[in-house]
Amino acid sequence: MLTRRSLLLASSAAAVLPGALAAPSARAQTPKDVLVFAKQIDDIISLDPHEAFEYTASEIAGNVYQKLVTTPNSNPSEIRGELAEKWAVSDGNKTFTFTLKDGPKFASGKPVTAEDVAFSLSRAVILNKSPAFIINQFGFTKDNVAERIRATDAKTLVLTTAEPTAPSFLLYCLSAAVGSVVEKAVVTANAKGDDLGNAWLKQNSAGSGSYMVRQWKASDNVMLDANPHAVEPPKMKRIIMRHVADPSAQLLGLQKGDFDIVRNLVADQIASVEKDRNFTAQYARKASLMYLSLNQKNPNLAKPEVRQAIKMAIDYAAIQKNIVPTTYAVHQAFLPDGLPGALTDKPFQKNVAEAKALLAKAGLADGFELSFDYFSGAPTSDIAQAVQANLAEIGIRLKMSPGEQRAVITKTRARTHDIAMVRWGSDYFDPNSNAEAFSINTENGDEARNKTLAWRASWLIPELSAKTLEAQKQTDAETRAQMYLDIQKEHQQTSPFVIMLQEIEVSVSRAAVKGFDMGPMNDRHSYTNITKA
């Protein structure tokens, strides 16, 4: 099948050949106070921070809006006030009182007030778009926000959760892009009917972050201008993000000096610019995992020995080194490195003898056949072939079934796969985001209300689910992180998930460009300190 990604791969492969000829003429052509990104930005659907959930839009929201709290990329588990000066917890972990800083101002010049914060959080709940569940999980509904999210004076905001809540859980969730604060007066002035300004905010902004949206043309470009009233004035007066779909074109533009930072180079291109002094490659671990889901509806995969054997058959190190040396790292637990509570143990290595012994113990010494669904693009198809070869060594024959990303997801949601290779990105910066997905499933029927990843693997785990919920509620941050470590250790050994790799985001800039701060989540990528020599 002809997919855009395979075309891109083919075309980038074709560019490697002349890549050697391309003598980089790295002279700055972009204006001194304008920064130009080249990036695939056709994922943007909306720039409304209470609606957007896609990578690029989250990144923009992170630079255009501020949240009550945030986490610094230098120490991602530390919670720091962004708009909030301080906060206090009372009423048995149900009432959270935030006091706002003096100073933050919207692009209009007006100071950020508690009323704006209350309006923004309520707006996210009432609009109820894709990311709203991050806030809704604390018991907010459109009927109760008026009493549960209140500004008691210009500087004080009071949140009341439905149940006793771990402060770290609430604060991490509020640090997500959906917790962005918009200027109430501007948004309501641009509202149409009861859309709370949604149509307008899709392509405009009303925030207090470093930048403001100047224009967005779908699949073409996004332009941001510096917010003249920002507390921390950005160095670049304007940020331009150009949609350049083809990685080779991104690389050429970078070498030519038309782009300052390019965001979507593929592994071999990164390897070639790494050696070049004119360019700097920058790496950030992303909260995104690649894993195999072993459907427990398959009687063979339901045997614990078989699951363990598969985990031991795969050559993680070789896959990482040979296929995705710069863009993925080996990781084997459900919390990605960089998130609080992440387990970094890697207990599984390729061990054919032991894996075969386990299969024999399960009565499957002669092996068996399974179907294998995966996304046909790069690099997943190469990884899938490596997995196929690894499993063949222990007698498990995989029938390859490559498909479009969404087709693979559709299949796992219908639970009709045997093994599927899927990617999972965390929704928000809290262990619960992944824990809930990977280790909660209390009803295994087709009509289950909560169709988590564990459900999609038909893995019924009442006990582990209870433990996971308990960890979510634990109010002491240290204990909470420890509980997640314990859960992951158990999960690692028993689950039908073969977690293999964690994604690494790579951006390559001209050597003169410095200060692009990259974080584990897209909304943590900050442009504020970018400078150009």
Add this chain to the structure above:
Amino acid sequence: MRSDGELQAELLPPEAEPPAAPPPASGVARRARPSAAWLRLRGTLSTLASVPITLFGLAVVTFFIGRVVPIDPVLAIVGDRAPADVVERARLDLGLDQPLYVQFWRYLGQIFSGDLGRSVMTSNPVTQDIARFFPATFELATVAIIIAVLIGVPLGVWAATRQGKFVDQAVRLFCLAGHSLPVFVLGLLSLLLFYAKLGWVPGPGRQSIFFEGMVEERTGILTVDSLLAGDWGAFNDALYHLIQPAGVLAFFSLAYIARMTRAFMLAELRSEYVTTARAKGLSSARIVWRHAFGNIMVPLVTVLAMTYAGLLEGAVLTETIFSWPGLGQYLTVSLLNADMNAVLGATLAVGLIYVVLNLLADMLYRLLDPRVK
């Protein structure tokens, strides 16, 4: 939508549609002969009548293909993380609980009220999206076809008059290269050479960042808009950006046009009337251009119209490599995301382009060939 490589596989066979057979001179009592104008009008009307049928067929096929792809359309709308009740609500909103024919009926109703639905990917009405992406493609395709015709047709004629000679072989090689080199190789090589090495042309995109947002958008066609605004700088910039992608597309199309022109010309040059003309001592330029070329106009117009239509549906690879936000990219991205409203809408738009160009070609025959009534 197709990739550029397939672009020409579907083109009509070289021969033009055979002119309508003359009415049999039977012995039946002669009726009053309808006037030529009436015949011409009737021909046009009957072609027009085929438009809705063609579009209906297109809608049926696209709709049902869209419903059998193994991707859940709800997934595109609410995402992978939505709770079960949200998924269910979206399913009901889409009417996916209804039988297929009911869904189709509803969709037809929508089309007739001019509503192609909303795109999931851009969250805009599909009509608005098409209005935004089509001008970019139109601009690119038009410049490409102009270049292709200006070079391809003379090249074909030249090769035909020198059949078997060096010129013919050189043109053949040139055309073969244009036709068989994949567009992404051609595009990247051209970027590497003309942009990265020589610096003759600007990089990917429709305009330089300095001009971004400077010209008021009226038609969406940048060169036209900048002219309307009287901004020569912006016009030059837009034109400058056009040259390379249009050149690549043109190279690809002119190969086909030149080959077809050559074949048509050869057939004509072998005709007896050419021998007669030669015997009468007419100059060879007059024979070639006035007589032979005049006679290949009808089939050539078909080839050109279909090549143009093929370009207008958007060349995905060229648009991808040159970051050209056109219809081809829009359709591909929508397709990969199971954004069915966008796919259906854009497919209908492409279908409409083909039908309209066919109609135009048809009318041109009537002008070019007095025998076609």
